[in-house]
Amino acid sequence: MKLIPTIGIEVHVQLNTMSKMFCSCRLSGQDDSKPNQYICPICIGLPGTLPTLNQKAVELALQIGHFLDAEIQEQSSFDRKNYFYPDLPKGYQITQFYQPIIRNGRLTIWLDDDNSSSIKITEAHLEEDAAKAIHPEGQPYSQIDFNRAGAPLLEIVSAPDMATPEEAKRYLTELYLLVTSIGACQGDMQKGHFKFDLNISVAEEGSTTLGTRTELKNLNSFRFAKKALEYEIDRQIYLLSSGKIVIQETRGYNEAEGKTFSQRNKEDSDGYRYFPEPDIPPLDLKTSLIDATRPDTTSSIQLRGLLQSAGLSLRVQDTILLDPKSRLLFMQTLAIFDNDPAKIKPISNWLIGEYQTIESPNLSASHLRQLIELIEASVISNNLAKEIFPDICQGRSPQDIIKERGLTQINDQSIIDSILRxxxxxxxxxxxxxxxxxxxxxxxxxGQAMKETKGQANPQLIRKTLVDLLDNMLQ
Amino acid sequence: MNHFTRLTIDQAHHLINSNQITVLELVEYYFDQIESSNNQLHIMLAENKDQAINHAKSWDQKISNGHKLTGLEAIPYLAKDMFMTKGIATTAASRSLADFIPPYSSTAISKLTKAGAILLGKVNQDEFAHGGSGKYSFFGSALNPNDPTRVAGGSSSGSAASVAADYCIFSLGTDTGGSIRNPASYTGTYGLKPSYGRISRYGVIAMASSFDCVGIIARSNQDIKIVLGFISGHDQLDSTSLPSKLNLNKSASIKRIALVKQYQERLKPDQTKAFSEITDQLEARGVKVETIDLPSLEQALACYYILVPAEISSNLARYDGLRYGYNSDQEDLIEVYKNSRKQGFGVEVQRRIMIGTYLLSHGYYDAFYLKANKLRQQIQTEIKTVFKQFDLILSPTTPDIAPLTNTTSIDPTEEYLADIMTVVANLAGIPAISLPKMEISGLPYGLQAMADQEAEHQLLELEDLLC
Known part of the structure; x- marks a missing residue:
C-alpha cells in the first residue's frame, strides 16, 4: 500500500492598518521592543469596554478576497471564541466562526514552468490577535506584552488540497507574495505578520477519507514549513506502516533538531463555546461597497502573469517577485514604459543577473528605463551597458556615465567601414x-574591430558591415 | 420637611438660582442624609465627598458671579457600581472587583460630568447585576427605605433606594431584564429603561450585552426626561448604540392601550384591583383599553434565562484575577483561574456562569441557544405587531410589592419569576418605564408601560394622563 500525504494550511495575515482591530491603539510603532506601550482599556479587556470594528481591516480583507477570486459575503458577522489563557485578556477572542467575510476562493500556484495547480481557499475570516506571553528563563513568573493584543488578522483557510511539502511551500510563498504585493500586509515574518498552521494527514492512495491529522502550529518560515512537513509526513507514514496510529494533536517544530514534537492534544472547536458577538452588529456589505474596494493595485498574480506571457521561466519570475525591491522596480519601470509588453523581457533581464548580487543597490526605475532606451537606440552596446551597470546601481544616471567616459556608441557607417577595412x-x-x-x-x-573602437562600435552594425565586406571580397 | 426634601431638578435649580440655598448646602444635605441612614440601609458603596464638595463650591463661585443654573448643572446624582468612574472604586458589588479603580469613565458618566452634574458616589446592587432583590451584593443587601424589613429590589437596588431615601436627585442604573423597573416599583420611584442602544453602554460593566440598557431612576417623570436628553445619543465607542437622535418633542398621543392576558392572569386580587383603578382612570380619559393574547410570552422567561446566562458566561470570563481584580494568589495557573473565580464570585453569579457555560457547550448550543434566539425573534415580531395597533402595553411592573427580606425564596427559579413582566422589553429591545402610581398595603407598587422601539416619548407622556 502506498501512503499519500494531504496538507491543508491556515495562514494568519496581519493586516496593514494604522490601528488595531477593535480600538484606536497604534498597531506598531518605532520601538516595538518596549512592552505594553500601545495599549488602552479596550485591548487589555478592562471591564465595561466595547469593540469598534476597524473599517480599514475590512477593506483590506475584501481586497485580498478579490485577488483570491473569492465570494465576498454581503452578510458576515463576528463570534466569540471562549477559552482561558493569560494572553487572552477578555477570556474570548473575537473572530468570525459562523459567517466569515470570505468564502470559496482559489490561488494558482506553479510547481515548475509547465505545472500549476489551483488551491481552494475554503474561507477567510477576520479576527483579533492575542497578546504575547513571555516566559523569562529561570524565573518563577511569566509576563504579558499587550502591544500585539487586538492586532487585525485575516485567517485564510485552505482546503486540504496539497500533496507535497514543496506544494505547501509554493502555496505559502504565493499567498505571501499576494498579500504583500497589494500592500495588505507588511510581511515582516519576524514580527509575525504572516504566521501559519499546517494540517497534515496521510492515507492510503485512492482512499476517499483522510487520515487522522496533526496540526503544526505557529510557523513563520517557508523553509522550515517544508522541513517540518517532510519530517511529519515521514513520522506519520512510519507510524502507520508499522501498525501504530496517529494521534490527533497539536505539534510544534524544533528548528534546531529538525523534528516535530507533541504539544497538546487538540481541543477541537467543540470546546470553544462559539456564539455570536453581541457587541458588534453584523457586517452588512452592499455590493456597491464591495466593488468600491476592488483595488487597482497590481498584484503578484498579475505580475506573474505578465512575466509568464513574456516567456520567462518560473525561476526568473520568482527572482523578481520574491524580492520586494526587484518586484517594485519591475513594476515601476514597466509603468514608466506605459506597460509596454515588449519591455517586460529587457527589464527582467537587468533584474535577474548582476543586480541580485549587488548589496543594497540604488537603481531607480528612470535610470533603468534610460539604460534600456540607450541600448535600443544603439547609443551603447549591450556589453557596454553591462560594464557600466554596477555604476548605475550606485545611483548614477547612464547618460552621465556615458558622457563622462566618452562611451557613446559608434554608429557612423563610414567610420565602421574604415575600421573594418x-x-x-x-x-x-x-x-x-x-x-x-x-x-x-x-x-x-x-572582436578585433570592437577592440579597435574600445567597445564603442555598434556590434550589430559591425557584424553586418563585416559580412557584407567579406562577401563582396569573395565576389 | 425643609427646603431640601425630595427635590426635583427644576425645584433645586429654582432654590439655587433664587439664592435660597447654595449648591454646597444641597450637596451637604445629601451627605447628611447618607450619614443618617446608610448604616441601616446599605445603599452606598463609595462616597465621592471631597470631589463633590469641591465641585459644589466651584458652582457656587460661578453663581455668585451671576451664573444661572440650567440643564443638569450642579445636580447631585449617584451611579450604580456598574459604571466605570475614573479614580473612584467600581466593584459591581463583587469581591472579584472589590479593589478595582478604573482608569477611565463610562460615556454616560462623562456626559453627566460635561453637563455639570455632581457625582456624589456609587451605590449598591446585586453582584454584576444578577438578581432582583439587591441581596446578592458582596457588601450586604441594600434595604427598602419605605420599609427596611423589605428588599429594595434589584439589581439596581441602591440606585432606586438612594432616590427613595433622598440621597440624591436622580441616579443611574442598568436594566438587563428589569433591573431598573423592579426596584423602582418596590421603592416608589420613576425608573426608565430606554430602547436598546439609546444610551451608550461604553464603560458599563457588561452583564448580557444584547440586553443591557443604561437607564435612569428619579423622583419625577420630568427629571427622567431631562437626564435622558443629556445622556442619550450615538456613541462611536458603542457600535450597538442607536444612530438616531432621541426626539421627545414628537407629539405623543396615547389612544389605545393593550393589557396582556398572560400578565393579568398572574395577578392576585389586590394587584388586580390596584391595576384596574389605573385602567379605569385611563378609560375615563377616553383611552381605549383592550386585553390581548400573547402566547409566546409564556416562554419569554425561559428564553431570557437561556440567552442571558450564555452571554454572562462569556462577559465574565475576563475576571480571572490575572490583570486586575481578586486573585487567589496561587502558583499554578489553573488553580489561580479556579480559585480566583470561585472565591471572587458569589453564588448567584457562579450559578449563571455555570448555566451559560453549559448552554453554549457543544451539542447544547443548537438545542438551547439557537432555539431561544429564534424565540426571541418571534417575540420581537409579535411585539412589533402589537404596536401597530396600540400605543402602549400596560401592566404592573412586578407581580407583587417588595418582598420581606426574610421571605425570599431559596429556589432561584422562583425568584426569576419576579421578572416575568419586565424581561419582554429587554428581549424586544423596546423602551419601558415604571411609574409609582399604585399602592398596596401602604407600600409602593409600580405601573409598567412598554412602547414601540424608540418611542420613549410615548412612555413619558403617560404620566400626564394619570395626574
Missing part, C-alpha cells in the same frame, strides 16, 4: 579561413 587588412589569415567556410572566425574579426 583596417581589420581585414591586418588579418589576411582569418579572412582566408572565413572564405573557406569557417564562419566561427567572424567572431574573432568582430
Amino acid at each position: 583596417q581589420v581585414i587588412g591586418n588579418n589576411p589569415e582569418a579572412v582566408t579561413q572565413y572564405q573557406s567556410g569557417e564562419q566561427k572566425i567572424l567572431g574573432f574579426l568582430i
